[in-house]
Amino acid sequence: MLGRSSGAEDEDNQLFRARAITSPNARRLRGMSLTKSAVSVLLARHTEKNSHKHRACPVQMRMQMNYTDTDSNTTCVMTYSHDGFGLGHLRRNTTIASALARQVPDSSVLMMIGCPSGAVFKLPTGVDFIKLPSVIKRNTGVWLPLRLRIGLEKTKALRVATIQEAVRVFHPQILLVDHVPVGIWGELLPSLQMLKRRGDAPTIVLGLRDILDAPEVTRTLWEREGTYEAIRRYYDEIFIYGRKELFDTGAAYGLNQFAPKLRYVGYVCDQEPPKSQSEMRRELQIENKLLVVTGGGGADAFPMMLECMKALKILGANSGLEAIFITGPLMESGQREHLGDMAKGLNVRVLVHVDDHLSYMNAADLVVTMAGYNSLYQLVRLGKKGLVIPRSGPSAEQQTRARLFAERGLVDVILPAELSPERVAEKIMDDLERTDYPAYEPAFDTNGSQTAADRLAEHLTAVRMSSTAYYSGRGQGETRIYR
Template sequence: MSILVSDPFGVAGDQAMPSLELALDPELAQQHLRDRLPRLAGKNGSVQLRTIRVTRYKPGRRCVIEYEVGVERPDGSPEAVVLVGKVMAHRYGKSGYRLLDAFWRAGFQSGSPDGISVPEPVGHVPKFQMWLQRKVSGRAATALLAAPGGVALARRIAEAADKLHRAKVPTERRHTMADELRILHERLPTVAQAEPQWAGRIERLLEACDHLGTATPKPTTCGIHRDFYADQVIVNGERLFLLDFDLYCEGDPALDIGNFLGHITEQSLRTLGDAGALADREQAMEERFVALSGAAPAAVRVYATLTLVRHVYLSTLFPERRPFIQSLIELCEERLGVTRHWQFDESTALDFRKVSPTTGRPLSLLIYSHDGAGLGHLRRNTLIATRFLEEMSGSNVLMLVGCPLGAFFELPPGVDFVKVPSIRKVDTGVWDSWTPGLSLEKTKAIRAATIRNAAEHFRPDLFLVDHSPTGVWGELVPTLQMLKGLKDPPKVILGLRDILDAPEVTRELWRRDGAYDVISRYYDSVFVFGSPEVFDTTAQYGLDGAFVGEVTYCGYLCSEEAHTANAHMRAAPRIANNKLVVVAAGGGYDAYPMMSACLKAFQLFGKDLPFEAVVITGPLMEHEQRESLRRQAQGLPVRVLRYVNDLGYMNVADLVVTMAGYNTLLEAIRLRKRILAIPREGPSAEQRIRCEVFSRLGLVQAIRPEQLSPSRLVQAILENLDAGPITPVPLRMDALTTVVRQMRRLLQSDTAQPTSGAHVP
């Protein structure tokens, strides 16, 4: 009988583990399996080798080989068994066998009454430096934790960990908090070397980890798994099997559960787009473990956080995980309380006054954005800041940010931000504090003082004010007055998107707030991120008669991520060959009604949905709403993600369903996508007007909210999917180039009088 050998990794040539070549030799393997496994076949039984497969391999370190054998015993019927053989460099296999056997004898047999087991240890083959165990059937807990029943499974896994810790299986190896921190200090700097833009942030993460680790009370130690996560748990009905005790040692039992929780969080962020998507599972596991073991919840959370930080390094080892590193770093910063905020001190102020090698003088740009509940303003300002640095090397940018998520988007070296208290829009021109318990009066005072303090210390050459000429509640006016009185005042620019609100509403609001007078007194230029042929912003909002300075129509402001043909892009997001519909709405703060309507429309087809869909909720959607969308998507070929770092899904979409916010709509137009737009109902008329304008240009198909129904939506989606190729985009989308060119022009004409009137470069 021939024995099939499968070695897809070519392990037989590994000089660091020469025993692998022997372990793959069919004749030798047959001989040693027959002679060395009395536990499997009994005294007079026989073992017949059928196949050899290498299933896992880390060059020079470890290898897993599966042997499929037929077992015949004198007192029983023949049995087909798969044996898992493990080989580790510089180890002989006997210790691994003894350890697993110790657990087996400590109550972890395959028929243990509590349903918590380990694989049966079968034997040790010295010539192969290998020990063998019986392969168990079942499914890894990884996917099952995210499925219905995941909360109950999480509790069972906590019980399994507690049983392991109480088993009192002896070990000579030790692992302490100092070892845990040492590993981070060995691994994380390699990420900083490969990605220098993260170096400062990684250094601060390591400092915070040191503080967190050293503050953790000394534990009562016991035997711990030390590599405990979902792939190490096999679920077979009601029974759990615990795998891979290669790192078993004495240590803090909180480490095992903390490590497991950190892996769940990372998995949630990477596969579900939301680090908190499985928070109920994490909570159930932690609470059950603490109740059983008496461990300190704080210690469990410390190890969970350290595990997340370690995943920053681990993610660099897997190409499919690399796109999530930025989000993972941000999550770690949030957990550790690490901030990238600029601090006001003399050394920092000097650092921000670097001399530009291109102009010979220090250049600095200050950007203000009022930031309500959305990411649009922040996204545009981040793009401007990035391009400014690219064009004016050696310069610095400081952003005044009110977004609840901070700066959120990746900032290049040279850009930093100051966070002011966040606010939410209640009605037209009416705002409230975002933070419960922070009074409106305190919010106003902190914002105004922070803005002025930042501007006074930063001393910008350029000050770009986004959207609101006076700032919310007039908070910018004292800062504008202060800057105007400087010996060398900055050039002050008002940046406006194409459509603000209904013209009569904006005019009345600006008259009420004194905005026209503020623009006339303090602003040197107005940049409109749009085109007068599409929407005449200056005329509609009364700027043509109120501002004597120069108004520049910059074109539409988008990212410059390349448009790539679908054939080259579909493999990256793992989209099948059928049609793809992407549902997205920027930050997603108020996108739930639109997205829920889409899923109700998809449900009309059930599993026969004639396309795939990706729903990107946005990071500002409430967790409960996102979970509701996930429940609605169950059973459909639909993925619900919290956030994606790039335009990959939109780039391969056949149709984009969105609201009518500036950023998402313009990116979809730039990528030449068919667009179905459902504008926000209010309080602002901005999206409704943009839908009307762009519909007339043939760029979008709009459905008013009051016209929305599942059947109407399905009809519109199918019509768009069946339509032909989109026509070329008739809009100017070079705003980034124009903005920086105009900024440079302002800086080079300090003494020149601005030209009156609006123009298009």
Template sequence: MRIALFSHDSLGLGHIRRNRALAFALARDLPALTGREVSGLLIASSPEATRFDLPDGWDWVILPGVTPAPGGYVPRALASSMQGLRALRAAAISAILDQQRPELFIVDRHPFGIGGELADAIDQVRGHGCRTVLGLREVLDTPSVISAEWEKVGGSARVAESFDEVWIYGDPDVYDPRSTGEVPAALAAKAVTTGYLSQDRPDDGSVLPAGTEAASDLTADVDSSGAGTRPFVLTCLGGGSDGGSLASIAVDAEPPDGHRHLVVTGPQMDTEEFERLRARAGAATTVIRHCDDMPGLVAAADAVVCMGGYNTLAELMATDTPALVVPRKGHRAEQPRRAFALAAAGAVDALTIESLDADVLSEWFADRVGRPTDRSHIDLTGLATVPRLAADLVADTHAEASALVRDAVPAPTTSTTATGTAPPARLRITLEETSHAV
């Protein structure tokens, strides 16, 4: 069975890491659920995607990239107009999918990609019998903003016509985008919530950027007494492209007594900004770009401060580590809505960046270390649910195909061959056509 996953990747690593987690879950569970081997492609447009490993039999396809700009997107690096880049990306995607003929195509967040680049490809794979899924975070944006986005791509009815199912990667008891209007009725009718993609997430891979350290190295700092590993608190900023304000506060904060403070900026932070943070950090604070096992690092920390991105919080909620979420300001309302919904559910603490400074953060660290957070009431089973949904969807395809074949075979007739057996319908047609031609 071949599977393809797509992410448009205009900012950050969230789309890449979410699809990668899905690939590992599908590779792990689908063979047992379907009795078939599974392989796949992840189509992305960030060159950093290849730093992350994939299951055996899976690979990356990296498209020329885009980056946000006022009023839309522009080519990230290619000397091209946006119209030309869109045409290039669309042609590449269609060619890849036509050659691979996947049975399942999962699109992350943007139903038709950038500028409608996926529209033809989706029609193409559906014509081959491929099942299509639109995967959505549990929080999209304010309903008015999202309504305009649905209209911009042709309306929710058009999106619903192009996808067999909509998978919402969250817990509706925490936040349900169907009830807020972010997922309109036409899509809600095809939508199912999976739970957060939290439990059993893969490590971040073995091919790592410069400045990366292993979680085991970072947590093996033995204190002066030789009694064991020195405890630490953690600040992590996701991809890091927009985490400068929080990082600046974090390096000035004082870790609790007996603790050190690890600040992981993310690989996309500007190099000069990263070096300034390292220079400002006190003796008890270590600043690095990335770690090969962020879930393991979060689980080992005594307290965590983070932004409100989906993947960061999904990984966090698989632990009992106390957390303060400081959502990104601007761009979208997604992070604040997620942070304060989870705070209302008792899963995290949340503050805006305006209400945070080094003293407030120091006090929060001191108050929260040694006080684990119970998150057992949150549905975190998305990576076990998705393979079952995929197996059911593909099984429906096979059932429909079998029914079509069964309906296409005519009932036996009295015509016989030399052996006295009625020939198959196609053979009878072939013999008659051949006789006529002779």
């Protein structure tokens, strides 16, 4: 620091420690110690020395007077989603965080996200996010910076440092990690190690969607990257966002070795009730049969939507159909504009993003979508007829899920190898007339977000009790800050 004596710097350092000691967060910091009398002296000296500054800044005084630190009464939960492709990981964590915030009113949920659009979905009071530099998945285990013109190593370093500092300062009682146990590039490992070294170690939970990739691909990758050992070492529980009766995630991906940690919580779906079909159709002024075409976040939805738009051109403006395309915020602007140009002359609207996505789907006579986790499970939750067009890659997740649902009579499917405008046009008209699907699936449980929130609330209760015992047992000696 320029222009400061070493004595002044030492006093500032001591003052920082003194302030921290008297804050509600004192127990959360480590490594420095001062006696209580020294704390009092330092704070008194600082108040006297700087009192003129406060008199000169009444706005600052008012801000300080009105500020209420509620941190001592708050339980802190952190979530992580790498968000390297699409909105699925962010959507699940947001839905669970919202359910937990409702259930535990004094909780604060801090979401670590990588979505280039930020927190796309509405966040309730008590939930906020930190945006990591965005990356994109190019292939299995291959990630690249999405927006910054920097190299891999600098991108990695930025993400690792941001996560680790947030974990250190926020001091979560629970960490919920979605999909990637050690983070991309192993970026979570330093934070996982730091958390496990804490005297009041938090509960660390891994959340996995039901279908990850082809089982052999995931097993090989996890063996190579040491993921199984990381799960064994760092994770207290594993949430499977699905039902074992529909897909045995544990058996498919070698997770049954952690059987005591496994918990199938059901499918994580938005629990907000949609508007009724009739109400939404009045609001949208729909007069004909309605086709809603949606591709989740939209990053990879253009090929599917392009084929659908070509199919509508084949059917023509006199087909008796109206269509709404919801491209998603992650679709490239040029692709979206191309769809808009193609829609001219047709009874078609092209929208980027809608807040009430469920109500739009509920208004439809037929939904055309990809086979992503959120899109497909929301479709089945609503009991709507769906024509599903899974993407061809880079993983086998969507094609596996589409086949599984088609076999149970829940959806109709066009696989990538069969995709053409003519095939889509034929399926649209056939599916609009069909009455034999969707079938009823008794094992389909869409309360996963609430079940997960209930379980996290149980962990918070246990962690609170454990933390109380931990700190009450540390004695009444000199005041310490634990970093």
